[in-house]
Every structure is written in structure tokens, then in C-alpha cells.
Amino acid sequence: MDGTASRALKTRIARRPRERGVDRVLKLFSCLQAKGGPVRLAELPHMLDAPKSTIYDLVNILAEAGLLEIRGKDSQIYFGKMMHLYGTSYLQANEIMARGREMVDVLARETGETSEFCIRHRGKQVIIHARPGSRPLRISSEIGSRIPLPWTASGRLMLSHMSLAEIDSILGPEDRAMPDGSPVDIGKFAAECQASRNMPLVKTVGMINNFTQCLAAPVTNAYGLVEATICFVLPIDVPAEKKRALEARLVKASGELSLMNTESGQAG
Amino acid sequence: MDGTASRALKTRIARRPRERGVDRVLKLFSCLQAKGGPVRLAELPHMLDAPKSTIYDLVNILAEAGLLEIRGKDSQIYFGKMMHLYGTSYLQANEIMARGREMVDVLARETGETSEFCIRHRGKQVIIHARPGSRPLRISSEIGSRIPLPWTASGRLMLSHMSLAEIDSILGPEDRAMPDGSPVDIGKFAAECQASRNMPLVKTVGMINNFTQCLAAPVTNAYGLVEATICFVLPIDVPAEKKRALEARLVKASGELSLMNTESGQAG
DNA sequence: TTGCATAGTCTTATATTTTGGACTATGTTC
DNA sequence: GAACATAGTCCAAAATATAAGACTATGCAA
Helix, strand or coil, X not given: CCCXXXXXXXXXXXCCCCCCHHHHHHHHHHHHHHHCCCEEHHHHHHHHCCCHHHXXXXXXXXXXXXXXXEEXXXXXXXXXXXXXXXXXXXXXXXXXXXXXXXXXXXXXXXXXXXXXXXXXXXXXXXXXXXXXXXXXXXXXXXXXXXXXXXXXXXXXXXXXXCCHHHHHHHCCXXXXXXXXXXXXXXXXXXXXXXXXXXXXXXXEECCCCCCEEEEEEEEECCCCCEEEEEEEEEECCCCHHHHHHXXXXXXXXXXXXXXXXXXXCCCC | CCCCCHHHHHHHXXXXXXXXXXXXXXXXXXXXXXXXXXXXXXXXXXXXXXXXXXXXXXXHHHHHCXXXXXXXXXXXXXXXXXXXXXXXXXXXXXHHHHHHHHHHHHHHHHHCCEEEEEEEECCEEEEEEEECCCCCCCCCCCCCCEEEHHHCHHHXXXXXXXXXXXXXXXXXXXHCECCCCCECCHHHHHHHXXXXXXXXXXXXXXXXXXXXXXXXXXXXXXCCCEEEEEEEEEECCCCXXXXXXXXXXXXXXXXXXXXXXXXXXXXX
């Protein structure tokens, strides 16, 4: 009506005067996850930059459904029992994830090193299970923490089957800078991803910080796609021999987890 | 405007011409949970009695957010990785639930009997973790299955702190009939609930069917409220001595799980 | 008690989501 | 290849959810 781009504007640009309930809900979940613990209901509208009436309405609906819980006289909000139940259902339907979690526990116990199980969500890797090693050094690997894919070995594995265009479309603006702020060269990064295709193990040394290195191995589904990675996070100065042993152990773990059904090898 | 009950009608009666996105999402989750596994996307509008366009739209949004996953060329829909992550966050914030799950595993291993961990959701109990016993008999205790509260010992415990009015408001129409179809006497049921208050153990024999009995013990939070129950599901003919031993074990487990902080005894 | 701050409820209008249904795409059968 | 079945996309209109903000409730301080 008013110009050339009226349709385009309509899609998703600029924060519109009103936002969809579902979108608000997704942001709410994401926010709670980021916080890592209960948040006061009265604080949520501010945190989400959303109207009070909307948030009170939605939270009540979600709490009624058991996806959220409201606790105490100051109405602390956090995930609810149904969220847990649905999450459990996911695990039951995805054998690979359930076994990955267990494997992390086994590896950490066996080796004493910090072990993680990671998946991809959009342009980031998400740690869905982790077990700290017995070393004093505490490496920041909280469950749920998100790291841009270009920062990690895991990230390269999880993108290894994708084209440059796909990779480019997946990375958000905030995923295109390295920890030191320097921009990611997408072409080079995509090449690294593709180079890691079918590799049993990828290592990055000092990429996130100067004190740690990471060993990552792919966990593939029945179609041969990398669904997750299993990793060790190690201090930079691990003795060479120990490192070699850890690498071998990780590759073995990866192989045990991966579902490489020969029959479905050419199904995808 | 048009009569006495216009406000009341506006609230939730009759399926309105349109339904809210959030409500559709909740029904979708519930439906997937009930199915217990992936459902074809094209089938969902029919299953949910919802318009195609709406479901396709919502599913895409939820899949993009990682709460659902779309798999294969026939677009199988099921819960996604983020659902699992959020569910895990719930567990981390609710120590009691995490320990309850572990305890079920311990009890089942130790005794060889079917053990369950249950919570309440509206007028039903929901099994959030279960471990089948070593007996041949398979009792229907799938994780996620829902049973009306009046059918179980657990149900009585979980309502034990409530008044008749509260109990009445919680039970939906479908929760007011026993397995044999006979209606529940709410007054009598509420009395039974209140009688189970502070009981370390409640038993029901042959209530759901004639072949099983159930032992249930309360798991209370820091405020002394019953947040969950831990149970044994046994065949009707367990030797008396064995039964006594199981009862004792369950009470012990219940005590270990329950958080009865003396300091917060009068906080609620 | 008054005044102030924080929390939560309720109402009404408008901006937008939901919806029906037409349309396209894909695959299967004859 | 035509006819059909199934799956998925797109559009414009109507119905209603979101949002703004007034309002009430609660708690605390002076």
C-alpha cells in the first residue's frame, strides 16, 4: 500500500508493536535456560522486554500445563515437571542421546578428565551433558552453555556434511566472531568443516582460551550424519602419551555410540 | 450484552471457531507424549482436530526452536533436543526429582520388584520414572502414563494436604470414575486423602486390577508438602514376609528422599 | 495513618494470528 | 502419461489475542 517493500517489512523486521504468543513462550524458555535457575515472575516482563499482562497470562497457562512451575510467595518461575517428562520422552526415542550421556559418565570416571556431550542448535553448540574431571581446574562447561560453532572442534564436525551456503545460512551474526573478536572467514571455516568430514577425531588447541585444548569425536546417526559429538576438554599441557591414550579412547567411544547400520548406509 | 452469562460463555466453553496458538502447542505436546513416539506431520492436524495451516506453521516454529524435531522424508514429528535440555534443567533445579529417579533404580535392582516415581498433574498421577522388576509379569507402568488419582495409593498421598474443595476443583470429569466405571464419592475420597496425611506408607490392594497391589510412600519437599511418591507395584500374592520387608525398604527410601528441613518447617 | 514501592489483576481496542480453502508439489497406480 | 492420492504452501478475511494502562493488593517505612 505504502511502497515497494511493504510485504518484506511485514515478515520479521524490527520489533513489531505486537509479538506472537508462541514466540514469547520460546523466548521465555530460552531466558530461563540462560539464567540457569528460577526467576521472579514480576521480573520476567522486564527481562523479556514484554508487556506485563502478556507474560502473566502466558506463564499462568504454561504453569497450568506443567511446563513451568511457580514457587514460593515471590512467584519464582522455572521449568516444570511436564518439561522434564517430555525431555525424557525425547531421550527414549533417541537411543543415541541416552547412550551418549552414559558414555560421558563412563569416560570421565575412567580417565578423570572432563568429558562432554554436545549437539548443535542453529549456529551454536550446546552442551547437553558434561561431567567434570578430577583435576582441580574447572573448565567452563556447564550443561546448557552455548558456544559459537567456529570456536570448537565439535562445531566443525557437526557442520561437516554441509555446503558453504548451508553453513553460511546457519551462522547468526553473533556466531561469526572468534573469542578474541576477530571475524570468522566463512570460506575458510567451511573448508575446515568439510575437511573434518569422516574424520574419527578433531582437535583444537587453545582455541577458546590458552589453557585448554579439546578433543572431539563425531556421533553419527543411522544415516551417517553427525548428530552429536563427544569430547574431552583438557589442559594444554597434558603429557603426549596420555593425550594419545585419551584420543584412542574417544575414538573407540565414538564408534560404539555411532549407529552405522550398513543396511541404511545409502538410505538418506 | 446478550444475557446473563455472556462473561462465563466467553471463558472456555465449547470449541470456539479459533483456538490460541499456545493452547494448540500444549495439545500438540500432550498428543506426542500420549503417542509415545514420532507422528507424521500430515497426520497431526487430524489427530489434534486442528487446521492444517495452523499446525504446519506452529510445528515449523517449534522445530526451528529445537523443541520438536522433524525427521525423514515423511516428516515424523517428535520432541527435540531443546526439550530435553529444558527438562534436564528442571532436574538440576529439583534435587528431589533427580534423587527420586536414582532411588527407583536402586530399589528395583535391590528387590527385583517394579518400582516407580510418580508426580501429580491436575487430577492424575504421572509416572515419571519406572523400572520393571525381574518378575515375568509386566505391569502397565510405562513412563508418562497417567492414572486418575482416586485409583491409586499415590494419589491419596499427593492430595493429603488439600481440603475437600481443593480436591474437588482438581479432579476433572474423567477422574471421577473408578476403573470399573463406578463414580467416585468425593467426600469419602477426600477423607481418605486426609487420613493419609503424614502416613509413612499407603497401600492399595487390587484397586486398579485384581492381580496387583501397590505400596506408596510420600516424598516431601522442604515445606513438608508431598511433591511425589515412590512406589512398588507388586503381584497380589507376594508372601507376607517379603511384603513387610518391601514396606520397610520403601519407608526408608521415602525418608532418605524427603527434605524435612527443621528450619523451614513452619515457613510455608 | 499516610506515603511509597512492588506485585498482580482486569478491561478494552487494535494489530495480527488463525483459519478455510484454493493452490502447488510429489509420488503412485494403471 | 493421465488420473489420483497424499503432502505441503500460500492467501485474504474474520475473530481474537496481545498490549496499554488503569486499577487493586500487599508490604514496608516513617
